[in-house]
Amino acid sequence: MTIPVELAVAQGPPATATPDFNRLARVYRWMEWLTFGPFLERCRSAYIPTLTRCRRALILGDGDGRFTARLLRSNPAIEIDAVDASPAMLRQLAGRSPSHRIRTCVADARAFTPSRHDYDLIATHFFLDCLTQNEVSDLASRLRRHAAPGATWLISEFAIPSSFFGRVFAAPLVRLLYLAFRLLTNLQIRSLPDHHSALSQSGWTLRSQRKFLGGLLVSEAWAPNRKLTHSSPPA
Numbered sequence: 001m002t003i004p005v006e007l008a009v010a011q012g013p014p015a016t017a018t019p020d021f022n023r024l025a026r027v028y029r030w031m032e033w034l035t036f037g038p039f040l041e042r043c044r045s046a047y048i049p050t051l052t053r054c055r056r057a058l059i060l061g062d063g064d065g066r067f068t069a070r071l072l073r074s075n076p077a078i079e080i081d082a083v084d085a086s087p088a089m090l091r092q093l094a095g096r097s098p099s100h101r102i103r104t105c106v107a108d109a110r111a112f113t114p115s116r117h118d119y120d121l122i123a124t125h126f127f128l129d130c131l132t133q134n135e136v137s138d139l140a141s142r143l144r145r146h147a148a149p150g151a152t153w154l155i156s157e158f159a160i161p162s163s164f165f166g167r168v169f170a171a172p173l174v175r176l177l178y179l180a181f182r183l184l185t186n187l188q189i190r191s192l193p194d195h196h197s198a199l200s201q202s203g204w205t206l207r208s209q210r211k212f213l214g215g216l217l218v219s220e221a222w223a224p225n226r227k228l229t230h231s232s233p234p235a
């Protein structure tokens, strides 16, 4: 099902062009396997066993929908709003999990505000790295207003550890990945945003973190602070 237009409130136009992942949609999972083997999938699904009673999820940039499929299986009552800028990715997602419990919406997440305010789960896997620091801050403030008390925001991301391994291996690898995605999708971003500071300043607290591949990959669970902070006023 596609989310009706009135449920998605458009904001102002984003500053940079939206990357185009359409032509990668069919091969994305195989590209992932060839480069990182099972580790991105392990990172994405690290917290799935702890999430079995979610009712309403918002998933931004889930791409071909492998996380969405697992979430549906482990949460029998969940309803999912899946937002992605790529129609081809969303077709893969819908094909992988043909379910009346999913609503898809083709939209640029930077200009998208959901109408619901009761999501108990938000997920962004390898998506915040497609945004600038300001865009992550803006998104975190907006999502804070749409999260139910006690909600979880799951985040998977690349990270550059401040170690020898980080400097010598992770940093060049991340630069290479950005170059590849620039060529393949016209992604304009060149470096990882600091999502920790963006979320912390926008009313979110890190509850738990797991690391993979020596810290190159992190999987995190964040929770909304009880009170909305100055930078995340009520909607």
Ligand SMILES: C[S@@+](CC[C@H](N)C(=O)[O-])C[C@H]1O[C@@H](n2cnc3c(N)ncnc32)[C@H](O)[C@@H]1O
Pocket (backbone or CB within 6 Å): 018, 019, 020, 021, 044, 060, 061, 062, 063, 064, 083, 084, 085, 086, 089, 107, 108, 109, 110, 124, 125, 126, 127, 130
């Ligand atoms: C690197 S892929 C990650 C896909 C998936 N979440 C995963 O874990 O592999 C980024 C996804 O985010 C989507 N995307 C990138 N920028 C976007 C934006 N500004 N708004 C909505 N979707 C976006 C792309 O279409 C793509 O499906």
